[in-house]
Amino acid sequence: MTAARGRGRPRDPQTDTAILRAALELFIERGVEGASIEQIAKRAGVGKLTVYRRWSGKEELIAQAVEQTIPRDLVPSPEDVEAMAPQEIIERMLPAAAETVASPEFRALTARMMGSAVSHPALMAAYWKHHILPRRELAAAMLRHAQKDGAVSADADPDVLIDMMVGAVTWRVLQPDPPDAAEMLRYIKAVYQQIGLYRPSPES
Amino acid sequence: MTAARGRGRPRDPQTDTAILRAALELFIERGVEGASIEQIAKRAGVGKLTVYRRWSGKEELIAQAVEQTIPRDLVPSPEDVEAMAPQEIIERMLPAAAETVASPEFRALTARMMGSAVSHPALMAAYWKHHILPRRELAAAMLRHAQKDGAVSADADPDVLIDMMVGAVTWRVLQPDPPDAAEMLRYIKAVYQQIGLYRPSPES
DNA sequence: TTTTATTTACGGGACGGTATCGTTAATTGA
DNA sequence: TCAATTAACGATACCGTCCCGTAAATAAAA
Numbered sequence: 330m331t332a333a334r335g336r337g338r339p340r341d342p343q344t345d346t347a348i349l350r351a352a353l354e355l356f357i358e359r360g361v362e363g364a365s366i367e368q369i370a371k372r373a374g375v376g377k378l379t380v381y382r383r384w385s386g387k388e389e390l391i392a393q394a395v396e397q398t399i400p401r402d403l404v405p406s407p408e409d410v411e412a413m414a415p416q417e418i419i420e421r422m423l424p425a426a427a428e429t430v431a432s433p434e435f436r437a438l439t440a441r442m443m444g445s446a447v448s449h450p451a452l453m454a455a456y457w458k459h460h461i462l463p464r465r466e467l468a469a470a471m472l473r474h475a476q477k478d479g480a481v482s483a484d485a486d487p488d489v490l491i492d493m494m495v496g497a498v499t500w501r502v503l504q505p506d507p508p509d510a511a512e513m514l515r516y517i518k519a520v521y522q523q524i525g526l527y528r529p530s531p532e533s
Numbered sequence: 534m535t536a537a538r539g540r541g542r543p544r545d546p547q548t549d550t551a552i553l554r555a556a557l558e559l560f561i562e563r564g565v566e567g568a569s570i571e572q573i574a575k576r577a578g579v580g581k582l583t584v585y586r587r588w589s590g591k592e593e594l595i596a597q598a599v600e601q602t603i604p605r606d607l608v609p610s611p612e613d614v615e616a617m618a619p620q621e622i623i624e625r626m627l628p629a630a631a632e633t634v635a636s637p638e639f640r641a642l643t644a645r646m647m648g649s650a651v652s653h654p655a656l657m658a659a660y661w662k663h664h665i666l667p668r669r670e671l672a673a674a675m676l677r678h679a680q681k682d683g684a685v686s687a688d689a690d691p692d693v694l695i696d697m698m699v700g701a702v703t704w705r706v707l708q709p710d711p712p713d714a715a716e717m718l719r720y721i722k723a724v725y726q727q728i729g730l731y732r733p734s735p736e737s
Numbered sequence: 738t739t740t741t742a743t744t745t746a747c748g749g750g751a752c753g754g755t756a757t758c759g760t761t762a763a764t765t766g767a
Numbered sequence: 768t769c770a771a772t773t774a775a776c777g778a779t780a781c782c783g784t785c786c787c788g789t790a791a792a793t794a795a796a797a
Contacts, residue, residue, distance in 0.1 A: 336768080337771070338766055338767050338769075338770050338771045339767070339770085339771085344772095358652075359566055360567075360648060362564050362567030363564075365758085375773090376773045377758090377773090377774095378761095378771085378773075378774095379771075379772060379773085381759075381760090382772090433651075436650075437652075439647075440647055440648055440650045441648060443648055443707055444564060445648065446640075447637075447640050447641045447645075448564070448641075450709060453707065457709050482727070485723070485727055486723055489701065489720065489723045489724060490727065492701040492724075493697045493698075493701040494697075495704060496697070496699075496701040496702070496703060497697040497700040499700060499704060500699060500703060500704070503651070504657070504661065505657060519689070519690055519693045520697060522689075523693065523694065523697065523728075539744085539745070540743080540793055541744035541745025541746065541791075541792060542746045542747080542792050544745090544746065545746080569780080569781055569782085570781080570783090572781090578748085579747080579748075580747065580750085581782090581784095582746095582783095582784085583747060583748075585783075585784085586747095
C-alpha cells in the first residue's frame with residue numbers, strides 16, 4: 330500500500346482504494362483464478378506497474394481487498410448484547426439481516442469466499458479474522474445469555490450452534506432457487522427457533 | 534458424449550471416462566475459471582478436437598463430470614430407513630461419514646461447488662439433483678421417523694433441519710483450521726444431538 | 738464370401754487471435 | 768531530482784478451428 334513519506338512524488342491514496350475496489354469487484358465476478366492483475370488495473374484506471382508496485386501478487390491484493398473493502402452492516406455493540414435480551418436484539422436485527430443475506434451481492438461474495446477456502450486459505454483467513462470472528466463473538470455472547478435464561482440448552486457448544494445457524498443460511502442462499510428477502514426472514518426465524526434464540530410472537 | 538451407432542468408427546467409451554475424470558480433477562484443482570479445455574485434453578491424453586467433438590464447452594463438460602462422479606459412501610436403502618431407528622442408522626454411519634467429510638477431497642470438491650453456485654448455477658443444479666437430493670430425501674425420512682418418536686420437535690421443518698446439519702458441517706470444513714476425522718465425528722454428534730437425531734451412549 | 742470404398746474417430750500439431758504475465762523504458766509531476 | 772506513472776515489450780497460455788496421417792467400423796462391389 331501507500332508507503333511512508335519519501336523524497337519524490339508521493340503516491341495517491343485514492344489510487345489505493347480504486348485498486349482495492351476493482352480487485353474486490355473482479356474477485357466477486359470471476360473468482361481468484363478468473364481475475365487478473367491486468368483487468369484490475371484497467372478497471373481501476375491505472376497502469377499495471379502501479380499495482381505491482383504496491384502488491385506482490387493477485388492473492389495479496391485480493392486478500393487485502395477482502396479485509397478492507399467489504400461493506401460492513403451494522404453490528405450491535407457488546408454493551409447492547411449484555412443489556413438487552415437476545416430475543417429483543419434478534420427481533421430488531423432480523424429484517425435487515427434477512428435483506429442483506431438474500432441480496433445478490435452477499436450470495437456472490439459468499440460463494441467466492443467458500444470457493445477459495447481450500448485453494449487460497451489466506452483469503453478465507455483474512456475474511457474470517459476481519460468479518461466473521463467479530464460477529465461470532467457477538468453471537469456467542471447472545472447465546473451464553475440465552476443459555477442462562479434457559480432458552481438455549483445449556484450443554485450445547487456455542488461454536489457448534491453458531492455454525493448451525495450460519496451454515497444453514499449460507500448453504501441455503503447457495504442452493505438452486507435461492508430465497509428472496511421475505512422468505513429468508515421466515516427461514517432465519519425457523520433456524521433461530523430451532524436453536525432456541527427466537528420465539529414467534531403470538532400474533533404472527 | 535458417445536453417440537448412437539453410426540457408420541464410421543465408433544467412439545471409444547474409455548475416452549469419455551478419461552476426459553470426464555480429467556475434467557473433474559482440474560475443476561477441483563483450479564475451479565471453473567481456472568480449468569481449460571486444453572489442459573483437460575492434455576491430462577486425458579487426448580486431442581482437443583476429441584473433447585470438442587463431444588462437448589460444446591467447459592461448463593457442459595464439467596457439469597457432466599460432476600454428475601457422474603461416483604461417491605463411494607454407502608447410503609442405506611429407503612427400506613432400512615423405514616425399518617430401523619434413526620439412532621441406529623446414524624450410529625452405524627457416523628464414523629464413515631465423518632471420515633469422508635473430513636477428507637481433503639471432500640473439502641476441495643465442496644469448496645469448488647459452493648464457489649460455482651452463483652456464477653455457474655447449472656453446475657450446482659447438476660450436483661444438487663444427482664448427489665444432494667437423494668441424500669436429502671433419506672434424511673427427511675429419518676427426520677419424520679424421529680419426529681413421530683418425539684425425539685425431534687414435531688413442528689420443525691425437515692428441510693430447515695437438514696440445512697442446519699449439512700450447512701454446519703460444510704461450513705465447518707471450509708473454515709480455517711479444519712477438523713480431522715476424529716474431531717469431525719465429535720462435531721457431527723454435537724450437531725445431531727442439537728437436532729434431536731442423536732443421544733450420546735451412556736459410557737462414551 | 739471376399740475385397741474395396743466410404744465414413745467417422747483419433748492423436749498430434751499448426752493457425753490467427755486474444756489475454757495475461759512480469760519487466761523495461763520513457764514520461765510526468767510533486 | 769527522484770519516485771510515481773504510463774506505455775510498450777517479449778513470452779506464454781488458451782481459444783476454437785482446421786488439417787494430417789492413421790485406425791476402426793460399415794456399406795457396396797466383385
